[in-house]
Amino acid sequence: METKLPWYRSTTVWMIICLALLISGAIFLSVVKDVTQLNNPAYLWTMGLIVLVVIILAIIYLVMIAKGRIKQQEVNYCSLFIIGICWFPLGIIMDNMVLWGLGMVLVIIGLANKKRWAQQASWSELSKTQRSWKRITITLLLALIIAGFIAYILTTQPSAPTNQPTTEEPVIKATLIYKDLVRLETPQPETIITSPLVIKGEARGTWFFEASFPVVLTDWDGLIIAQGIATAQSNWMTEDYVPFTAELTFDRPSYGDRGALILQKDNPSGLPEHDDALEITVYFK
Numbered sequence: 001m002e003t004k005l006p007w008y009r010s011t012t013v014w015m016i017i018c019l020a021l022l023i024s025g026a027i028f029l030s031v032v033k034d035v036t037q038l039n040n041p042a043y044l045w046t047m048g049l050i051v052l053v054v055i056i057l058a059i060i061y062l063v064m065i066a067k068g069r070i071k072q073q074e075v076n077y078c079s080l081f082i083i084g085i086c087w088f089p090l091g092i093i094m095d096n097m098v099l100w101g102l103g104m105v106l107v108i109i110g111l112a113n114k115k116r117w118a119q120q121a122s123w124s125e126l127s128k129t130q131r132s133w134k135r136i137t138i139t140l141l142l143a144l145i146i147a148g149f150i151a152y153i154l155t156t157q158p159s160a161p162t163n164q165p166t167t168e169e170p171v172i173k174a175t176l177i178y179k180d181l182v183r184l185e186t187p188q189p190e191t192i193i194t195s196p197l198v199i200k201g202e203a204r205g206t207w208f209f210e211a212s213f214p215v216v217l218t219d220w221d222g223l224i225i226a227q228g229i230a231t232a233q234s235n236w237m238t239e240d241y242v243p244f245t246a247e248l249t250f251d252r253p254s255y256g257d258r259g260a261l262i263l264q265k266d267n268p269s270g271l272p273e274h275d276d277a278l279e280i281t282v283y284f285k
Contacts, residue, residue, distance in 0.1 A: 081110025178278040181207055182263060183241065189280040197248045199230060199261070202241040207276075209266035211236040215246045216262040217282075219253040226250035230263065252284045259284060 084106025176184040184201040187193050199215060207213055217226040230246035253259070258281065265276040 081107055081114075084108075084110055176278075176280065179276075180204075181265075181276070182278045184263070184278065184280070187261065187280070187282060190283070192283045192285045193261075194285045195226075195248070195250045195252070197226075197250065197261075199246040199248070199263075200244070201263075202243050203230075203263075205236045205238040205240065205242050207265050208232055208236040208242065208244075209268050213244075213266040214264040215248065216264065217248050217250055218260045218262065220256035220258045222260075225253060225259070257284045258282075 084103045176182075176188060178184070182201060182203045184199075186198065186200050197217065203213070211232040212229045215228050215230050216224055218224050226248040228246055228248050230244045233243040233245060236242050261280050261282050263278040265274070267274045267276075
């Protein structure tokens, strides 16, 4: 009398377990590759369902193949073709290489043995247990297809805009303030300048005369190397701040890289008590 070995000593069982783990691991790593969706519960549940269904289907068909070989029965190549034809397009739309690769292999195996499809048992010839397994397989295939399309929609739809208003951080520009009379935006003290030098800022209306004031650039020894006029960009006849711009073209001094930029208050009266100036140190490139 032949002694039946326990399941855990069966080579076939362990082969099935190893193959199922290998397939499920590969599919799991493939479906969770989109890390941007890992915080999406719907995506995670859908991916979990796909992995679970694929594992169950893999185990079912591995068991069917193993039992068929032991009992000298014909492998159900038609079923292999059907499951492959479901996996292949599903893997393509999900950009899942493992899924479409396995599907393509099963489709090829099924088509290569198409002549044997007629040898498969018809529905009426199946036992009650076989019919139950077939219903389970069909249900799992349908669930896999539906879950695949849900996953495709979840990964392709644009993320919904949040209701919270987005506030942009204000850009804070470095500004030198001189006696609450001049705000110099550019250039800043101790910066490197090149020609042409663009000067921007704001000054009180009292700093101007006829909408302008003198601007001077000197070298390290106080020698003037460029001078020009800063002009108001709006009505200067006010005590409020008025934006101004100026541009100086100069040749780099042959000696020394240090200089000074001087913004002089326009003083048409010529009286010394009305003189004022903002002076900053600059460096020539």
